[in-house]
Amino acid sequence: xxxxxxxxxxxxxxxxxxxxxxxxxxxxxxxxxxxxxxxxxxxxxxxxxxxxxxxxxxxxxxxxxxxxxxxxxxxxxxxxxxxxxxxxxxxxxxxxxxxxxxxxxx
Amino acid sequence: xxxxxxxxxxxxxxxxxxxxxxxxxxxxxxxxxxxxxxxxxxxxxxxxxxxxxxxxxxxxxxxxxxxxxxxxxxxxxxxxxxxxxxxxxxxxxxxxxxxxxxxxxxxxxxxxxxxxxxxxxxxxxxxxxxxxxxxxxxxxxxxxxxxxxxxxxxxxxxxxxxxxxxxxxxxxx
Numbered sequence: 001x002x003x004x005x006x007x008x009x010x011x012x013x014x015x016x017x018x019x020x021x022x023x024x025x026x027x028x029x030x031x032x033x034x035x036x037x038x039x040x041x042x043x044x045x046x047x048x049x050x051x052x053x054x055x056x057x058x059x060x061x062x063x064x065x066x067x068x069x070x071x072x073x074x075x076x077x078x079x080x081x082x083x084x085x086x087x088x089x090x091x092x093x094x095x096x097x098x099x100x101x102x103x104x105x106x
Numbered sequence: 107x108x109x110x111x112x113x114x115x116x117x118x119x120x121x122x123x124x125x126x127x128x129x130x131x132x133x134x135x136x137x138x139x140x141x142x143x144x145x146x147x148x149x150x151x152x153x154x155x156x157x158x159x160x161x162x163x164x165x166x167x168x169x170x171x172x173x174x175x176x177x178x179x180x181x182x183x184x185x186x187x188x189x190x191x192x193x194x195x196x197x198x199x200x201x202x203x204x205x206x207x208x209x210x211x212x213x214x215x216x217x218x219x220x221x222x223x224x225x226x227x228x229x230x231x232x233x234x235x236x237x238x239x240x241x242x243x244x245x246x247x248x249x250x251x252x253x254x255x256x257x258x259x260x261x262x263x264x265x266x267x268x269x270x271x272x273x274x275x276x277x278x279x
Contacts, residue, residue, distance in 0.1 A: 034262040056177045057263065074177065094170050095266025096273060 028052055029100070031059045031072065031092075036100035044105045045085050051078045060093045069093075131247045132196065138253065139193035140202070140244060141260060142182050144236050145175040147206040151232075154210060155225050164222045167274045171229070171267065178260055185256055219278070226275045233268035237261060 024046045030037050032054040043049065053059050053072040061070045061080075067088055072078045085106040092098035132140065148171055155168035186193055209228060216224050240261045248254040 033259050034266060056181060057174050092266070094174070094270060095263065096269040097262065097266045 024048065026050055029061070029102075031055060031098065034092075034095055034098055036061075036092075036098055039100045040103070041100070042103045042105070043082055045082055047082050047104075049080050049082065049102075051080070053077070058094060059098065061090050062093045064089045064091065132198065132244070133194070134249050134253055135191050135194035136196040136198070137244050137248050137257070138182060138186050138191060139195055139199050140239075141257060142179055142193060143199040143202055144239075145179040145182070147202060148229075148232065149175045149179075150206070151210060151213070151225070151228070154213065158214075158217075158221050159225065160218050161222045161278065163274050163277055164226060167226070167229070167270060170270070174263055174267070178256075178263060181256060181259075185252055189250060189252065191250075223275075223278055226271055226278060229271040230268060230275055233264050233271060237264050237268060240264065 023044070025043070026048045027041060027043050028050045029041055030052045034055065034057075049061075051059075051061055051070055051072045053074060053076055056074045058074055059072050061068065061072070063069065065086070065088060067084050067086070068080055068082075068090070070078050070080050082102075082104050085104045087101065087103045089099065089101050091100075152168040152171035152175070156165060156172070159165045159168060213221060213224055213228065240257055245254060245257045245261065248257055
């Protein structure tokens with residue numbers, strides 16, 4: 001009915017789709033009873049991590065190399081998109097006995 | 107400083123050790139009271155630190171202590187209500203409170219960096235002592251499975267605090 005507009009919309013949609021990496025996945029990492037699981041997770045640059053805090057305490061996911069530092073409020077979920085490849089050890093700044101590793105492929 | 111710290115650790119371990127030894131196996135209502143008291147003590151110390159500390163990491167640590175220990179104690183209160191258990195005052199709770207009141211007064215006299223160092227050093231020692239009591243006495247003595255599980259979570263939280271305090275202490279040197 002509105003060929004011009006439809007074409008424009010399609011072009012916009014395609015451009016939009018191209019901006020997002022093709023295989024971006026969402027990975028869930030759970031913090032419960034002061035334990036991070038899985039303790040070792042693998043992901044790719046562009047993937048989203050869903051940090052799920054099931055505790056009544058605030059936690060952080062703080063990379064030892066400074067690549068990320070996410071604070072997760074009690075009983076909340078925070079998300080972050082991975083930007084850099086590498087094997088990253090991270091811990092909770094509030095409870096440094098909570099430790100885990102995230103391996104990020106390019 | 108070193109002498110004072112050693113004295114505090116000795117007093118705490120002596121205290122928890124002897125008070126619990128008299129009463130070889132504390133009952134669940136007593137355990138609940140001891141755990142709750144231990145939390146209240148740390149919250150009181152942290153509130154003093156929030157007003158007195160000059161170092162920002164020390165202040166942030168104290169704020170973490172208030173937040174976590176209030177959360178643990180809320181869980182403890184919810185649990186005793188659910189289990190219809192009335193926490194029972196006992197010699198260990200009394201001794202812990204007395205010791206804490208003395209420490210609070212002692213810390214209250216210090217200022218600036220001296221206060222910061224003494225508060226954090228005491229937090230390391232205090233969490234260490236409480237962890238020892240949890241591991242060797244309170245957790246093994248707890249009968250109720252839910253109480254035991256809450257104490258185990260408490261132990262992990264306290265171990266985390268001890269490491270956090272050690273990290274803050276190292277940053278003060």
